[in-house]
Amino acid sequence: MNECYYDKQIDFFYNRSNNDIVDEWTGTKLVIVLGVGTFFCLFIFFSNSLVIAAVIKNRKFHFPFYYLLANLAAADFFAGIAYVYLMFNTGPATKTLTINRWFLRQGLLDTSLTASLTNLLVIAVERHMSVTSMRIHSNLTKKRVTLLILFVWVIAIFMGAVPTLGWNCLCDISSCSSLAPVYSRSYLIFWTVSNLVTFFIMVVVYLRIYMYVKRKTSVLSPHMSGSISRRRTPMKLMKTVMAVLGAFIVCWTPGLVVLLLDGLNCTQCNVQHVKRWFLLLALLNSAMNPIIYSYKDxxxxxxxxxxxxxxxxxxxxxxxxxxxxxxxxxxxxxxxxxxxxxxxxxxxxxxxxx
Incomplete structure (x- = not known):
């Protein structure tokens, strides 16, 4: 029968996995990482709060697409909270964490990623509904949009809590990963592959919608009444979504690939020394989205x-x-x-x- 290690501090697992990255998060490197992280977190809180307030204030935004866009901004705001908690529980502080506090730290990050990814998938559904019905906005009721938003957060919280619920290596220490030494390698493989597959599916869906909108707009434009700006609105909304999705994939894919390599137990990949920089790249994504909204819309x-x-x-x-x-x-x-x-x-x- 396998022995379980629920009573151990997190440094036990880091030492066992030969993960000395904790000791490297000191001195100048730690100051730089925390300084950059603090700046981005403050910008994330301010800019995403501004996006949410803009959707509430401007009656032009009282449509399903913009409600979901505001929810994506809320997911980015939540990501800022997750990074703040990480900054106060990283470096030398990591070794003092209990198992539950470490699960909370990682769970917040996983929840923020899942919330953003699921929200993008829901936006894809909304865009598909509006395009196929030849409307600028879908006819989803506020009740259905609210249920979709609740669905996004239920899925996100559940995925963030999965390792805490039992899919970990506390009772099978030989399966522990290196980068996340309390996570099972099988869980890392499942989590990263599912996210990467979702990326691919969304890219295909959005490209199909984009091509459909572009083709229909070019065919129907000479016969449509109304202002030029109104006829171009569906394409403008699609370009906004495509830019957000592109930034999301660029910022998150490197980190997911590194986690996948760790899950596959790639001992020659030297993944530990790039983890912190890919984490900052993922943080950058939550700061980029409000800039994309304001630039594209x-x-x-x-x-x-x-x-x-x-x-x-x-x-x-x-x-x-x-x-x-x-x-x-x-x-x-x-x-x-x-x-x-x-x-x-x-x-x-x-x-x-x-």
Whole structure:
């Protein structure tokens, strides 16, 4: 009968796996990693909060696609929380962790990845529904969108808790991995392969949708009534999603490949010395998404710019005018005019607006 090691500290497993990476997270290297990580985490909290607030505030965004986009921003915000917890429990502090605290540290990271990945998959379903029905937005009700969002987080939390629920090597120490010395190598293989396969499926789905939208738009465009910007909206939304998916795959694939090699027990791959940098690359993804939203979506950029301006205006000393300069409310700035477009005229910055 195999012996179980529930009462051991985490350093027992690190020492047994010959993982000396903990000792290298000291001095200048640790300061650099923590400094860069802190900067990105602060930016993640600010920018993704801005995206969520923009979706709530701008009535143009009250559609299933943007609700799911806000949920993706919430997943990125959660990733920032996971990285903050990691920063306070890494380096020399790793050796002092109990098994449960280490599971929590890794579970938060796994949950954030699964939440982002599942949310992208749900967005693919929503985009497919809207494209096949020849609509800019799908006809999903708010109740169904809410259920989809709950489904995303249930799946994410479950996947993050799987090792804690029993798929670990605490009672089969010979199967422990090197990078995650309490995880079973079989679990690492399952987790990384399932994520990589999901990447591939989503790329195929999004490419098919993209080609379908492009073909239909080119065929129907001469016969469609309405403004040019409205006819281009489906393609603009697809380009936003494709950019987000591309950034996600670029930032997460290297780390997943490294974990897969570790799961396959590749002793010659030298995976330990690149783990920290691939982790920072994954962190970068949560900071990139809000930039992609604002760059690819003019309405999102305009709304975020307006919110920042209003926030700064409220913090300004007395005597400043309450109206936004005309250059901010220019005719080209369509997103900043959403209140007028919806018949809700009012001051440029209104504390009671929602």
């Amino acid at each position: 003019e309405d999102m950029y305009s709304t975020m710019k307006r919110m920042i301006f209003c926030f700064l205006q409220e913090r300004n000393p007395e005597g400043q005018p309450s109206r936004i300069p005309s250059m901010v409310l220019s005719q080209s700035d369509t997103g900043s005019r959403y209140m007028e477009d919806n018949g809700n005229r009012g001051p440029a910055c209104n504390k009671s607006s929602s």
